[in-house]
Amino acid sequence: MKSKLLPLLAMTAALNAGAYQNPVIPGLHPDPSIVAVGDDFYLVNSSFCYFPGVPIYHSKDLVNWTQTGHVLDRPEQLPLDGAGVWGGIYAPTIRYDNGRFYMITTNVSSRGNFIVHTTDPSKGWSDPVWLEQGGIDPSLYFEDGKCYMVSNPDVGIWLCEIDPLTGKTLSPSKRIWDGTGGRHPEAPHIYKKDGYYYLLIAEGGTELGHGVTIARSRNIDGPYTPNPANPILSHFNKEAQYNPIQGTGHADFVQAPDGSWWLVCLGFRQQSGPHCLLGRETYLAPVRWDENAWPVVNGNGTISLDMDVPTLPLHPKATPAVRDDFDNTALGHEWVWLRNPHSENYVLKDGRLTIKATDVTLDNSKESPSMVLRRMEHINFSATTRVRLTDDGQGAEGGMTMWASEPSHYDLFVTRKSDGEQAIELRYRLDALTHIEKTIPLKKSIKDVELRITGNPQHFTFSYSIDGGKTFNDLALMNTRYLSTETAGGFTGTLIGLYTTDPSAKAKAVFEYFDYKPL
Ligand code: 6LW
Numbered sequence: 001m002k003s004k005l006l007p008l009l010a011m012t013a014a015l016n017a018g019a020y021q022n023p024v025i026p027g028l029h030p031d032p033s034i035v036a037v038g039d040d041f042y043l044v045n046s047s048f049c050y051f052p053g054v055p056i057y058h059s060k061d062l063v064n065w066t067q068t069g070h071v072l073d074r075p076e077q078l079p080l081d082g083a084g085v086w087g088g089i090y091a092p093t094i095r096y097d098n099g100r101f102y103m104i105t106t107n108v109s110s111r112g113n114f115i116v117h118t119t120d121p122s123k124g125w126s127d128p129v130w131l132e133q134g135g136i137d138p139s140l141y142f143e144d145g146k147c148y149m150v151s152n153p154d155v156g157i158w159l160c161e162i163d164p165l166t167g168k169t170l171s172p173s174k175r176i177w178d179g180t181g182g183r184h185p186e187a188p189h190i191y192k193k194d195g196y197y198y199l200l201i202a203e204g205g206t207e208l209g210h211g212v213t214i215a216r217s218r219n220i221d222g223p224y225t226p227n228p229a230n231p232i233l234s235h236f237n238k239e240a241q242y243n244p245i246q247g248t249g250h251a252d253f254v255q256a257p258d259g260s261w262w263l264v265c266l267g268f269r270q271q272s273g274p275h276c277l278l279g280r281e282t283y284l285a286p287v288r289w290d291e292n293a294w295p296v297v298n299g300n301g302t303i304s305l306d307m308d309v310p311t312l313p314l315h316p317k318a319t320p321a322v323r324d325d326f327d328n329t330a331l332g333h334e335w336v337w338l339r340n341p342h343s344e345n346y347v348l349k350d351g352r353l354t355i356k357a358t359d360v361t362l363d364n365s366k367e368s369p370s371m372v373l374r375r376m377e378h379i380n381f382s383a384t385t386r387v388r389l390t391d392d393g394q395g396a397e398g399g400m401t402m403w404a405s406e407p408s409h410y411d412l413f414v415t416r417k418s419d420g421e422q423a424i425e426l427r428y429r430l431d432a433l434t435h436i437e438k439t440i441p442l443k444k445s446i447k448d449v450e451l452r453i454t455g456n457p458q459h460f461t462f463s464y465s466i467d468g469g470k471t472f473n474d475l476a477l478m479n480t481r482y483l484s485t486e487t488a489g490g491f492t493g494t495l496i497g498l499y500t501t502d503p504s505a506k507a508k509a510v511f512e513y514f515d516y517k518p519l
Contacts, residue, residue: 018310020063020284022245022303023267027377028279028493029055030206031091031137031187032264034254035101041254042121043264044071044094044103045282048492049083050336050373051075054092054103056121060315062254062262062284067333071103071125077116080339082366083109085405085490090136091187091250097142102164104131104138104149113138113151115164129167133160137250140164141190141220148220150176150188150199157188157201159221176222179203180213180230187250190220194293199224202249206280206491209236210249212265214295233265233285233297240302244269245283247276248303253287253295256312261287263297268485271379271457275484277404278376279493286310324514327351331372336495338403339368346372353511357396357502363429365406370509371499373403376455380519383496384452386469386512392416396502397425398509400451402460403497407431408488410478412451412462413499414442416507424449426462426475430482438475440464448512453496454519455480 025032031046041062047053052070059065072078072089080088092105103125104115113135114128131138135153142148147164150157156178161171179185182203191198196216204210211234215224234240235248251265266280285298286309298309324332326348345356353372360367389398392415399413411427417439424440442449450465452472460480463472481487483494496516500509 019306019308020311020314022283022305022307023269023281024063024264024284025057025065025282026278027281027375028495029282030266030280030491031250032266032282033091033093033139033189033252034264035094035096036254036256037096039257042094042101043282044092046089046091046105046491047072047336048088048090048490049080049085049109049339050088050492051078051080051338051340052336053078053080053089054105055333056094061312062256063311064315064317066317068121069333071116071121073124075340077125077128078107078340079110081109083339084365085492093137093139093189093252095140095142097147101125102140104140106136106138106151108136115140115167117164129165131162131167132169133158133162133173137186137188139189143192143220148190150190152186152188155185157185157199174221177201177215177224180226182209182211182213189252191253193289196293198295200251200253202251203231204234204236204249206247206249206266208246210234210247211236212249212251212263212297216293227294229294229296231301232295233263233301233303235267235302237302239300243302244305245303246270247280248283258312260312261289261295263287265303267303269379272479272481272484275481275486277480277484277494278379279485280491322515322517324516325351326353326511326513334374335372336374337368337372341368342370345370351512353498353514355398355498355500355509355511357392357398357500357505357507357509359501359503359505361501362401362403362409362411362497362499363406369499369501371401371403371497373495373497374516376402376494376496378455378518380456382452382454382515382517382519384450384469384515385498386448386450387414387498388448388510388512389414389416389422389500390508390510392422392507393502393504394418394420396500396504396507398500398507399498400453401497401499402453402483402494404483404488404494405490405492408483409497410453410460410462410483412453412464412475414449417441422446424451424464424475428478437478440475442466456519
């Protein structure tokens with residue numbers, strides 16, 4: 001088994017001591033929630049229509065994060081029938097109390113709010129415990145053996161006491177704050193510090209007007225008094241007008257063992273004008289408490305890519321290897337499926353990933369196609385694979401896709417044509433438009449083809465090689481912006497998929513490796 005990690009350690013943060021680089025978790029990693037247990041930090045993100053769900057990360061220093069798995073890794077925990085890029089799992093919260101981890105979230109495509117719990121995240125999490133209080137973005141607060149839940153039904157923040165192990169509601173739900181007037185008050189979290197309950201929320205919607213506001217009370221159920229300096233974090237202002245990070249919001253606080261306070265939040269990076277393809281990512285900022293006991297985020301309520309602030313002692317992590325040789329017994333945590341996969345259609349053997357086709361195409365918004373995906377994490381990147389399409393009937397395809405949603409993807413693939421020959425094709429699917437941009441017939445002697453997609457802010461370039469990757473021929477370039485959140489929609493950004501589909505459901509696409517390289 002070849003190692004997936006380079007043996008050399010490399011700083012993922014900025015190399016200056018006491019500085020780091022944002023985002024701390026790039027690509028589709030929105031709605032971060034964080035908890036400290038001793039000197040270990042755990043962080044979770046929302047995952048929408050993708051399986052497994054709710055990626056969980058671990059860190060010792062808040063800057064370097066390693067994915068240890070997913071919280072929802074069994075279909076019984078995560079029914080995703082018909083879930084699309086606006087559906088599935090919304091914002092999770094992770095908390096720890098009395099030896100047990102809790103993760104609370106919403107499956108908007110199923111029964112709503114639920115909790116899973118575990119005493120050891122590495123051993124897996126419980127089945128869902130379903131909850132009665134509605135709304136999205138549920139969070140938990142524990143105190144003196146009691147557990148409180150907050151979420152946002154009816155465009156406000158509501159609180160009730162619950163039993164987190166049975167889901168039973170123990171007190172009537174009470175509306176405790178409406179925010180400062182921004183749209184979509186959401187993402188509530190409660191913390192206690194120096195005799196105050198602080199209620200942190202997001203407002204303004206998860207676009208450019210996003211921000212974080214806070215209120216406090218001596219009693220958990222209010223009345224809550226807003227911070228006169230709200231919002232405590234927003235990029236919808238002059239200070240952040242030219243900031244490459246926009247849409248900052250949806251935050252969670254954590255206190256480190258050295259007493260310092262920090263916030264994780266989401267934000268997005270634009271490319272090709274105002275367009276965003278990476279999805280919403282996880283950012284980190286320091287927090288201090290001012291003389292009136294209100295939190296101040298990174299001095300002026302904005303954050304930057306280069307953070308010149310003291311950090312905890314850094315624990316650099318290994319740089320991920322460019323190449324996935326598919327020679328492990330399971331795919332790495334970076335790979336996900338659209339909806340609940342048919343696992344029998346994915347075989348890792350002899351250093352190859354074989355994906356068996358069904359007749360489900362990438363345009364099908366109900367079923368799970370034969371496709372594995374990994375996040376696009378960098379604006380400038382290249383992704384390369386070697387594929388062989390076998391047992392293929394007419395119309396079968398196997399290859400790589402830049403996938404935003406069922407109606408929005410660019411596909412580069414090997415296909416069996418009506419004349420019985422194979423060809424390389426490049427297709428753009430953009431809503432009502434389906435366009436074959438190029439068809440390159442393949443000689444019978446050619447079995448393996450390398451496919452490459454290279455991304456820059458404006459364009460994806462599609463290329464192929466038929467000499468084992470020695471020379472690549474460019475087929476075409478296509479604008480990135482049509483796959484952006486602004487155009488294609490969805491909460492999920494763009495992913496890179498390896499897929500196959502066949503009207504006769506017989507084909508196999510055999511992938512020998514997959515390279516993902518930031519450029
Ligand atoms: C999430 C909400 C939000 O539940 O977007 O940006 C929703 N914030 O809090 C989906 O990520």
